[in-house]
Amino acid sequence: MSGEAETGVLTAMLLAHAPAERREALEGLADLEALLRSHLEAGQTAWPSVPLPPETFMRHLARHLPPDDTLAQALHQLHAADLYLACACAAGDAQALLAFEQHVLKKVPSRLGQLSASTVDEVLQLLRQRLLMSASGTAPKIADYAGRGPLAGWVRISAVRAAGELANQEGRQELFGEPPESLERMLSPEDPERVLARADSRQALTESLQAALARLSERERALLRMHHIHGLTMDRLATMYGEPRSSLARRVVQARERLLKLTRLELSSRLKLEGRELESLLGWVSSRLDVSLHRLMS
Template sequence: MTPTEAPLTALLLAHAPPERHDALRALPAMESLLEAHLARGREEWPAVTLAPGDFVRHLARHLPTEGRLEDALQQLRGADLYLACACAAGEPQALELFERHILQKVAARLGQLPRSAVDEVLQVARQRLLLGVAGSTPKIAEFSGRGSLSGWVRIVASRIAGELLSGDGRQQRLSEPPQALERMLSGDNPERNLLQAHSRQVVTESLQAALAELSERERALLRLHHVLGLTMDRIATMYGEPRSSVARHVVQARERLLKLTHRELATRLKLDGQELQSLLGLVRSQLDLSLHRLMDSPASS
């Protein structure tokens, strides 16, 4: 930091593209402008904890590569950027506020979609925006503040709705070749002899059929906990619900999936009661991996 560079300005220059440094240094009252944006964020979202450095680094990454920087910085939606930055960092209060003030209001503007379809759109939006896909950075980190956060999220949600309504996403979400579950069930398990090739395929098909009967919310909860590995506390924060309620619903969804799988197996396989219970016990013991195989596909992200 040079003697003329105040703290926030120095941070901005440290993380801004080098080719924009001269233009940034030429702007009048840069420190005051950055302080004003930070103050708007804190005023709008007082419960959110976000370090000034994190906010400025986020802003620096999204500076326009061309055009007038002064106009871009003056028109910045500082409060929206503040919330998006905190959500990208996983700040619990920010996630709860995003759910309540942004995502739920966006849901009301998705047109005449059935409630189940809206729930599915919201679930996919939560994953893309707040969790990322296949280890990638959460998409909300891409928000630049040049426009409203609610409008930006509405565009994301509308695109997701289009994908789901096309049928491709919904079909592939519950689709996985029988060989995937067959490989999972053919490990060093003493009960594996129960699972001949035909039986393994029937188990796969039974799980797929059972998943299809679950509600969108049940599938979402199972995916968040069993596939993505989120804690009950994190899921509760995302949904803005008590931890005990979320934990109860996850357990209920898991047990319902097993019950439906049991019914499907009993219908499809000619096994006596003991063999069927043994087979179901194997499915239960491998449920986390089964869910990962059946639900964690690129189309479901």
């Protein structure tokens, strides 16, 4: 029996595309093949008209694997059908884009409050451009959706932002006269920005990141500063440090993951969050880490 047959076809695919530092943790998960099969079937059942090769789905899932200490929980709580659709949209599948339009974008207007029809149309057009179109050879933004929360909520956050930007353009009336309350009404309980709508929560997030940065070593902070703030490539860092590129890339990844792990501990303590709400907020932090580091370390 081959190694692939022993581990299971989907497990083998996931391991093949997973970062090296995640493979040991994945191999230690019980019934991983059955779990992956259930995720694939959830996507196929929810979107029967959307063809997506299993390996494409496993490659996409591998890209979004969380740190080892939350890996098992995140995989079991994965919004698999939503991730399946997002993956197919990122690949440019016509049926997936149609399903996204009909089942996700179609629900956005009802969550935008009292906006004119023309403004809603502009918001939807911005979402199509930002989420579904690639730029400069990069993957569409929807490829960043990690399945940690509902896709509809993830898109709704982008819609609220887009509406806010439009409200501040060309002398238009402010969309949010009272930002925290207005924003909270538009977000579901699991949306991270519902938590961040409170001023005390935003302050706790800033303090959590600062505390986590302080606990990193000087070298870890230097690597994060040079890569995320100054934009140095792994090749440039390897030349500076006189180490192999793969070694420097691993150090940067480890420093980033240690920062997120420490931030998670700080957030849990300061905001008394747990479960999906905490993981959703941490995912929000991770997706905006470059901006946060620039503000805190520049």
